Amino acid sequence: MTIYFYKVWQPYGCFSNFSPHGIHIDGAYWPTVEHYYQAQKFVGSRDAAIIPLIHAAATPEEAATLGRSGTRQLRRDWDLVKTQIMREAVLKKFLTHTDIREVLLKTGDEILVENSPTDSFWGCGANKSGQNHLGKTLMSVREEIRNLLSLTVIYE
Numbered sequence: 146m147t148i149y150f151y152k153v154w155q156p157y158g159c160f161s162n163f164s165p166h167g168i169h170i171d172g173a174y175w176p177t178v179e180h181y182y183q184a185q186k187f188v189g190s191r192d193a194a195i196i197p198l199i200h201a202a203a204t205p206e207e208a209a210t211l212g213r214s215g216t217r218q219l220r221r222d223w224d225l226v227k228t229q230i231m232r233e234a235v236l237k238k239f240l241t242h243t244d245i246r247e248v249l250l251k252t253g254d255e256i257l258v259e260n261s262p263t264d265s266f267w268g269c270g271a272n273k274s275g276q277n278h279l280g281k282t283l284m285s286v287r288e289e290i291r292n293l294l295s296l297t298v299i300y301e
């Protein structure tokens with residue numbers, strides 16, 4: 146069975162980057178993965194001054210609106226690094242928060258899909274044939290955490 150998720154208040158909403166599960170990463174605390182991800186778009190760019198504003202955004206929706214402003218310059222390597230940046234942040238989220246880690250592990254080997262009607266890169270898009278990189282990231286993180294836990298059991 147494929148598990149679809151999207152909005153925080155829907156089933157499996159904790160898989161959304163907008164869920165209220167903060168992370169400590171790169172020496173700072175970020176209220177959601179979305180805040181961190183949107184800010185990373187501007188590291189080293191001419192518009193890096195937006196980073197503290199994204200960091201301080203009251204909601205992940207506000208952080209996303211700031212990060213999606215079409216007039217600001219993204220870092221040059223953004224398309225090359227964005228999936229790795231996302232993976233590190235999502236891994237940190239599920240290593241930090243035990244309750245949602247259990248939810249993720251309990252999905253076993255099910256396919257996870259971000260059911261975004263507007264995003265065919267991170268999600269599956271309106272016609273369900275998008276690349277689903279967030280779902281793939283979550284499945285990869287699930288596998289890594291499983292491996293980490295099995296090593297812990299062996300060496301304890």
Ligand SMILES: Nc1nc(O)c(N)c(N[C@@H]2O[C@H](COP(=O)(O)O)[C@@H](O)[C@H]2O)n1
Pocket residue numbers: 151152153161162163179182209212213259261264267279
């Ligand atoms: N608009 C929106 N609402 C949500 O509740 C979402 N979960 C998403 N998807 C997330 O948006 C991020 C991609 O943003 P960019 O298009 O790169 O600016 C990513 O975190 C998706 O999972 N979107």
